[in-house]
Amino acid sequence: MPRDQVLRPLPERAFDFDRARHLLARAGFGGTPEQVRAIADLGLDDAVDYLVEWDSVPDPVVEADTFDRDIRRLPTDDERRLAQEARRTEDQVLLDQLQQQRQQRDREDRQQFDELRKWWLARMLETGRPLQERLTLFWHGHFATGYREIRDSWLLFRQNQFLRANAAGSFAELAHGIVRDPAMLKYLNNDRNIRRSPNENLARELMELFTLGEGRGYTERDIKEAARALTGHTVLDNEFRFASRVHDPGAKTILGRSGTFDGAGLVDLLLSQRSCSEFIALKLYRHFVNDLPGGLEGATPEARAAVAEMATLLRRHRYELRPVLGRLFRSRHFHDPANANTVVKSPIELIVSSIRTLGLPVRPLSVLLSAADMMGQTLFQPPTVEGWPGGRTWINTSTLFVRQNLLVYLVTGRSPSGLSIAADDTEFDPMPLVESLADSNGLADASAVRSAAERLLRFCLGGEPHPQRVEALDGLLADVGDRLDRDRSLALICLVTAMPEYQLA
């Protein structure tokens, strides 16, 4: 197959309910049967436009976008003088008082950090631009930055807004912006990268994790030289500041090219590398199409060709993401059933897509976030600068139980016998979901019930269900008398969401 044919579009007529469901699950956070039907009715072209060209969709949550930028403000001159004086005179009372003020600010910032996490989760749950939030989360994992290390909720909020604003713009903008992003500069200690003693941290991760990929055509020497280009990129009063005094303007040789590179020059040079487009293309592919657990080497020829074509498109469009994503989401390859159930849902994705797909009530956000922590994903706190390794690392025997138990909680809100304290009494009525999947016979008789249940299975798990799963489902229906009322439907949903397939998208 010629190279540029891999991403040829799926014929419009082939875009049915199941493919619309797949599109919404991968390029968004899923949707209820009605929403999937609405997407299917739009047709492939308009459906992809709706998701990718989100500017025309109103952004529903703007009023909460206000956080206090001054909790971590620098001390005023007066405050600084007072602290110096207290230290000089060893005024223990005053020193204790100042320490208490510091601790108070720490507490306030941690509180704001908790609010920030809730705010973002709420956005994901209710946004009409699901791809925007999804990509924001994707870039957060790519340009990983953690609260624990920088202890400044405002800077993380600011970075989050930056990622959101450029989520499907241009990767070039993202890369240029991130080397001027205060949270990142602090996280990777570039605020200490000065001419006299360069700090290589940002330069190294910029090449290894953000643009080129580990070991892809650069040397330790390149990192050292790149670090010089980034000297002077620092933070002052919550903003990026270029401190020319500590910047090294001298000649550098990076990746075989010589010049007086500054930060922007360095980023341009990295973007011009073919390996950069390939690296970003593969990461997008693994997120949206197929996680490729065997690596690119173990991938099918079609998958390799698709990644190569995405890289070509990135270069051709100067790293604009919308043309690549639009092409991808319309392609036969993206909709190929062989790519169904190949991506492990991240914990946040599991929470958000379960609620949005099944139409579940939103239970307390703090509980949802703490469940995400237990499943290994703390927003604004990826484990390392490498972000969340994702894929199969999300799943082990412990997190699998947490995932399944979270679903029982989301669906029933109930505690087991004797534990009423934490029950969430918002009830979920499963009947609209079940009825919307039933055919014209409704739930009138045993065979109608069975067919509705099997549609629910398909809807929740995607693709053709394994006969063993159908068997378990039919077994449960037989056990409960082939009827589907509220309680029976809840039980059915609990069983289906506890099936291994449910962890996959």
Added chain:
Amino acid sequence: MGHDDSTPDPRREPLPYSRRRFVRQGVALASMSATVPWFVQRSADAAMLPEDSLVSARPGIDEDRVLVVVQLGGGNDGLNTVVPFGADEYYRARPRLAIPAPGGADGALPLSGTDGLGLNPALAPLHELHERGELSILQGVGYPNPNRSHFASMDIWHTARTEGHGRGGWLGRYFDNACSGRPEPEAGVAIGREAPLAMLGEHASPVTFETEELFRWAGEDLHPLLAKRYQQVSRAGALETDGDSQLAFLTRTALDAQVSSDRIRAAVGRDPLVRYPQGNLARQLQVVGAMIRDGLKTRVYYVTLGGFDTHAGQERSHANLLRQVGQSLQAFQRDLAAQGNQDRVVTMVFSEFGRRVAQNASGGTDHGAAAPMFLMGTRIRPGVIGNHPSLTDLDRGDLKYGIDFRSVYAGLLGDWLQSDPDPVLGGTFRRARLLRG
């Protein structure tokens, strides 16, 4: 292509989950403590016995030595744990907090074979273990350029790397190296809400649960019929799918989870051979003791106790914590002896740092550096190892370390777990001699 009335055009009426007031509500509730959901709570139901004797057929690790790690979170005050009662500087630096010299009821318990060194009186059970030769005290353990942030220093202890962003923990890397192929699912067990960084490797991750009753599917409480069908699904094992597909992986993990859950809950469901005291640490160690007794193929267990960040009014709180540590460890060691497993297990106790030499103005102590570690067991080299750090030659008001904690790790990895420590620690560290003979 028309729309029927029930499917609004998402371009005009966007897809969002119907708008609710939860955003505002969620933010407003920020300062209130979150209700603990039931799936992170102990269930009132008795542990279920395993449905059948399905046991995974993979070979385990035939070596039967076990390491139990006890983490004291928050920075345990080393100077009031192992008390240098012979040093005047100690009493000068801590006029309010110092533990009196031996003699009175609240005096330090002198350690035989030492001069001027004793244990906090709340640690009487450990003192007894020491006198019996089942406790070793490593003095002045730390690392160069100590970090006084809880998170940073704890990360250093977990990753065994003093700089850079760590990649995985020391025990996780040990599992990565020791267990090639697919590791035994219960090779590492951590009691707690989240897996400790120390136990995470590139491939390895521990079985983690807060209470054994939550290490199971909670949906089975809804109805017994549901439990039956869930078992049918999770015990299906390999479906006829591609052996390396994501689904095959998920299905295998579901089987592992079910098997581990059955085994662990069956083990923990038995009454222990000795009485454990009340308290969080004792409860965790009782679970560990039960799993060891049951013959699980677990090599490393990890338990934690927090609350050691004693910035204010530490006198009473620190004594209570130490009492809990001493009694819990003693009960655990007695349990092992009653099982006949005392020679199989070494227990290591650490904290991310000690505390400053001088007390602060609030009747507490602030973050410090080097501090003692404990090792417990019949196979360890008993007594006091290393010198007590000088109370006058300080590093910015803190004790200087004499033993690098990575030497302790190297000793445990090399001599107890019999695994090459170098690849795990990313370098060669002098192996502390920690075992008898």
